[in-house]
Amino acid sequence: MANPKTSETGARRHGGRYIYEELRKQILTLKLKPGVQLDEISLAAQFGLSRSPVRDALARLITEGLVTILPNRTTLVTPFEIEEFPNYISALDLIQRTVTRLAATARTEEDLQRIDKANAQYIQAVQDGDYQAMSECNKALHMQIAKAGHNPYFITYYERLLSEGQRLLHLHFDYMFSHLTDGERFSNADDFKTGRDHNNIIAAIIAGDADAAEAAAHEHTELFQKRFLSYMQQNFSTQIKLS
Numbered sequence: 221m222a223n224p225k226t227s228e229t230g231a232r233r234h235g236g237r238y239i240y241e242e243l244r245k246q247i248l249t250l251k252l253k254p255g256v257q258l259d260e261i262s263l264a265a266q267f268g269l270s271r272s273p274v275r276d277a278l279a280r281l282i283t284e285g286l287v288t289i290l291p292n293r294t295t296l297v298t299p300f301e302i303e304e305f306p307n308y309i310s311a312l313d314l315i316q317r318t319v320t321r322l323a324a325t326a327r328t329e330e331d332l333q334r335i336d337k338a339n340a341q342y343i344q345a346v347q348d349g350d351y352q353a354m355s356e357c358n359k360a361l362h363m364q365i366a367k368a369g370h371n372p373y374f375i376t377y378y379e380r381l382l383s384e385g386q387r388l389l390h391l392h393f394d395y396m397f398s399h400l401t402d403g404e405r406f407s408n409a410d411d412f413k414t415g416r417d418h419n420n421i422i423a424a425i426i427a428g429d430a431d432a433a434e435a436a437a438h439e440h441t442e443l444f445q446k447r448f449l450s451y452m453q454q455n456f457s458t459q460i461k462l463s
Contacts, residue, residue, distance in 0.1 A: 235269045236276035242267075243277060247286050247297055248386045249352055255299040258287065285384040300387070302452070312385065313441040315378050316362070320421055320437035322369025324430040331368035332426060338364045339418055351393045355386050361418065365425065389444070391451050417443060 243263075246252040263274045278295060281287035288298045323331070338361040345353035359382045366378045417440040424433035 236273035240277035240280050252297050256297045258295045309445050316437045317434045319366040319369045319374050321430045321434040323365045324425045324433035326370050327368040335364045354393050355389045
């Protein structure tokens with residue numbers, strides 16, 4: 221007979237994982253808007269669970285930078301700090317160039333296989349036009365590249381940056397797709413600039429060319445910056461200073 225305490229703990233962990241995954245999806249796809257307050261009692265009622273798994277889920281989201289606790293203990297979806305975007309891009313560019321360069325010099329055959337698999341999953345998401353999957357697969361691909369550099373400090377920091385930027389990436393993908401005409405819809409991700417960027421990065425890593433890998437990573441960051449700023453300028457107040 222199952223131990224009631226053990227069963228309760230397992231149910232709480234399972235419930236917390238479900239809440240975490242659902243809230244994370246809503247945050248990344250902007251169904252939960254930046255700055256929206258998250259109340260433990262309301263969330264517990266919404267999911268039909270106690271406050272403990274809600275608290276567990278929020279704690280995970282806080283570590284990813286997607287949820288923030290204010291000094292007055294108010295919990296909310298982390299706002300977009302548009303004025304901080306240039307600082308975010310600077311940090312992303314530096315770490316992205318670093319981990320990609322390291323991957324070109326330290327990768328193993330097993331690393332290359334994992335990178336290839338992650339890239340194939342990203343390509344499939346692009347072909348499906350699934351923004352959520354594209355965002356998740358893009359992060360997974362870049363994390364495999366970072367892991368190929370075999371430096372845990374860079375891996376941890378890079379993952380935090382990628383997690384914080386996933387909402388921006390969702391807008392980035394939305395902008396790219398919204399500017400494709402029906403005739404420009406593609407069946408091969410190589411026809412998509414982001415897909416080609418990834419291919420350039422991967423080719424340099426396979427070749428062991430650290431300089432080319434770093435240059436490709438920098439170009440990749442610049443493209444993301446350009447498209448995101450274009451999206452913001454077209455969809456939000458032109459009075460906001462973006463760069």
